[in-house]
Amino acid sequence: MSGDRNSVISPPPSSRPGRVLIGITGGIAAYKVCEIVSTLAKSGVEVRSILTSGAREFIAPLTISTLSRHPAYTDADFWSPTRGRPLHIELGEWADLFAIAPLTANTLAKLATGMADNLLTNTVLASRCPLLLAPAMNTDMWEQPTTQRNWREILGDPRVWGLEPGSGILACDRVGSGRMAEPAQLLSWIDSLLYTGGRRDLQGKRVLISAGGTREHLDPVRFIGNPATGKMGIALAQAAVSRGAEVTLVCAAIAPHLLTTLGGVRAIAVTTAAQMQQVMLDEFETADLTIMSAAVADVKPASYSPEKLPKRSLPEAIALEPVPDIVAELGKRKQPHQTLVGFAAQTGDIVTPALDKLRRKQLDAIVANPIDKSGAGFGSDTNWAVAIDSQERQQKIEPCSKLELAHRLFDFLSLNTVGIHT
Incomplete structure (x- = not known):
């Protein structure tokens, strides 16, 4: 385009x-x-x-x-x-x-x-x-x-x-x-x-979405995680299925009551980044559009105790090791007919790091959204964002409900990326 x-x-x-x-x-x-x-x-x-x-x-x-x-x-x-x-x-x-x-x-x-x-x-x-x-x-x-x-x-x-x-x-x-x-x-x-208005502009398309925040456990009750609730990913799934898509939602640590709003969506629950990676790789091959909206941990404890550690036994320093970079791996495997979209939750300047992620991870589009602004980010019912396509053209999506933001993202993708409406 x-x-x-x-x-x-x-x-x-x-x-x-x-x-x-x-x-x-x-x-x-x-x-x-x-x-x-x-x-x-x-x-x-x-x-x-x-x-x-x-x-x-x-x-x-x-x-x-x-x-x-x-x-x-x-x-x-x-x-x-x-x-x-x-x-x-x-x-x-x-x-x-x-x-x-x-x-x-x-x-x-x-x-x-x-x-x-x-x-x-x-x-x-x-x-x-x-x-x-x-x-x-x-x-x-x-x-x-x-x-x-x-x-x-x-x-x-x-x-x-x-x-x-x-x-x-x-x-x-x-x-x-x-x-x-x-x-x-x-x-x-x-x-x-x-x-x-009842448009079925995703009819016949398979949409794969990740949502929520992964957890990397030190023992059965302690973990490294983040505040992601999965509301944005759920909104994306709701919007996609209402446009006629066949939707799979890979969800991590999402409260069960939030999933009750979904209808006609296949949901797969995971906990860790490794589990999410395995499911995403398994489902990716048949997906026309993949949206990686989950907040995936960057590191995990190097060792895991299958029993709860007594407080006196907790280490003074926790050795960490990296977890898989799921969206980068999907970018390497992406075929010409597939569209891959990432999310970049940022503080301060949200566009510059999103552009860097877009380029490095071979994405077709990325959604940069703030987590340090009122009414946006983790846990909120509203959000705002800047959507950027592979040609680095930008569209600001003004503050709105997460469901409306999801629909505006699909409108943006239909106009400015390849693969989802052809």
Whole structure:
């Protein structure tokens, strides 16, 4: 791609809060939607909602209308003779994203066959925006061949995104699959689909991401590590899967609750740099795009005690030895069709050391981000960065959520590197 070295690439316009239509059907998981509606409304997203007659048996329209700051629609509104323009047409054209949660087996069957016998199903047919579905039902109902056939059928529609139910204790006391995706996961998908508009620009691509901070143990309870939480890597995985990619996340020392936001991502847990190196090398050969966002230790104790060392036995000085340089090894093995991206977490001048790393490690791009600024770096929910491609052109990504930064990085890569969209 043409361009002057060290030139600044203009970023795309900032994303703005969008318009989300929430459909609620008759399942006990309807209570979880309250958190979703409230969170969206507080963030500035415009929220409208439709409750089926079954949903009203579980949650009151007044609850949803109060949380969304807007009336909640029911079939009584659909059949009202006092309206001018048809309500399902207005709502279908208004929405940037349509999410149905929980999705019952009954409504799933209607969607799969194109039925339209209430406000919700009519609005689905009258809309063209991305449709996000989150089923919830008893295990036997979910596993029925007819339900699975309907699920496969609706997922064949290119506008449809589906979050398969998880496993756990259900309201019927059954332990098995059928739990609706948790609110945090649904919110992440909503944010992503609002950003992309439902683009599947990574469809058919295999994306490999490392996340978290490795730990090098002196004994079973003491280790050399760093403050990395894996939030940036998780955001990258969320963004990639929402764009249609097949994603593998190699994660080190990530709190389990953070992983609950992921859906459709294959996660492999590791602890040490050596373990991460082995998994990354094993997975790298089939990856189209690899992003090394993990904070990997630079050194490890030269010796390891399999039993906890008494305090009196701790050495006054710990002998250290280097650990594998994973991204450098990946750079040596990279094939022409592959794209390799590194991260450089820095204090002070973040660009100069990132450029050095970009050159030395044969990267296609690097993301320089500060760890000494408020609202950025380890553990924060927000971040900012400077993305640099192999021709050393730079784009500053202003402070934003880590999920938005992940999407902006993928936009940057699609415009300025080779291999991921060809």
